Amino acid sequence: MVKVSKEFALSTNQGSGDKARHNYIIIHDTANDTNKSKDSAKNEASYMKRNINGQYPAYTHMIVNDVAAYEVGEPGYVAWGAGNANYDSPFQIELAHVDSQVRFNKSYANFIELIRKYAKIYNIPLTFDKGKAGNRGVKSHYWVSKNIWGDHSDPFKYLEKWGISKKQLAHDIKYGIGKKTAKKATYLNTGNEFKVKAKYVNVYSDISFKQYHGKKFAKGSIITGNIVHYGSITRIKTNCGYISSNTKFVTKIK
Numbered sequence: 001m002v003k004v005s006k007e008f009a010l011s012t013n014q015g016s017g018d019k020a021r022h023n024y025i026i027i028h029d030t031a032n033d034t035n036k037s038k039d040s041a042k043n044e045a046s047y048m049k050r051n052i053n054g055q056y057p058a059y060t061h062m063i064v065n066d067v068a069a070y071e072v073g074e075p076g077y078v079a080w081g082a083g084n085a086n087y088d089s090p091f092q093i094e095l096a097h098v099d100s101q102v103r104f105n106k107s108y109a110n111f112i113e114l115i116r117k118y119a120k121i122y123n124i125p126l127t128f129d130k131g132k133a134g135n136r137g138v139k140s141h142y143w144v145s146k147n148i149w150g151d152h153s154d155p156f157k158y159l160e161k162w163g164i165s166k167k168q169l170a171h172d173i174k175y176g177i178g179k180k181t182a183k184k185a186t187y188l189n190t191g192n193e194f195k196v197k198a199k200y201v202n203v204y205s206d207i208s209f210k211q212y213h214g215k216k217f218a219k220g221s222i223i224t225g226n227i228v229h230y231g232s233i234t235r236i237k238t239n240c241g242y243i244s245s246n247t248k249f250v251t252k253i254k
C-alpha cells in the first residue's frame with residue numbers, strides 16, 4: 001500500500017466545493033519530464049497548491065510516483081484537471097515521471113492500486129476507455145479529449161516509453177498487478193505411455209501422494225502406465241506406484 005500524504009491538500013476555501021458525479025476515474029501523467037527525481041510527485045502537488053489562486057489554476061486529486069502519493073483536491077469533489085469532464089469525476093490521478101525502469105515499475109504499481117481503490121469507493125466500473133461520453137468507467141485524459149472536451153493525449157506516450165501498452169494498462173486496471181494469477185494446472189486425461197519433462201517426478205505408493213515410494217523418474221524417462229481419476233484431477237498409475245499427470249511434469253507419448 002502506497003502512503004498518501006496530505007501535505008499539499010487544498011484548504012476548504014480552495015478549489016471547487018462542488019461534489020462530483022460518480023461517473024469517471026480520469027487518469028493522467030504529469031507530462032513533466034524535467035521533474036523525475038524521487039520528489040517528482042511531491043513537487044507537482046506543491047506546484048498545484050501554490051498556484052491555486054493564480055490566473056490558471058489546475059489540479060487533480062492525487063499525484064503518485066514510486067515513493068508516495070500526494071492528495072491535492074479532496075476525492076469526491078470536483079477537481080480542475082480535465083475541463084468539461086470534471087463534474088463527472090470524483091477522482092483524477094496523475095502519474096509523476098521517474099528516471100528508471102525500476103522506479104517506473106513501482107510508480108506504475110502504485111498508480112494502478114490507487115485507480116482500483118477509488119473506482120471501488122465510487123462504484124465505478126474497472127473498464128478502460130470504453131464507449132462514448134456517458135459510459136461510466138476509468139478513462140484516460142485522451143479519451144476525455146476525444147469524447148468530451150480538450151486536446152490532451154496523456155498518459156499513453158509516457159506509459160509506452162516504459163513498455164506499457166494500452167492493452168496492458170486496460171488489463172492491469174481490470175485485474176490489478178502484483179498478484180500473479182497462478183496458471184491453472186492441467187492434467188492428462190488419456191494415454192498409456194508418458195515421458196518425464198521436468199527434472200524428475202516422484203513415485204508414491206498411494207494415489208493421494210501421502211506415501212513417498214522412495215523412487216523417482218528422471219527427465220526423459222519413458223513410463224508406461226494408465227490414467228486413473230483422483231477427485232477432480234488424475235494420476236498416472238505405473239507398475240511401481242503413482243506419479244503426477246500434471247502436464248508440467250509429464251507429456252503423453254501414446
Ligand SMILES: [Zn+2]
Nearest residue numbers: 028141152154
Ligand atoms: Zn492530463
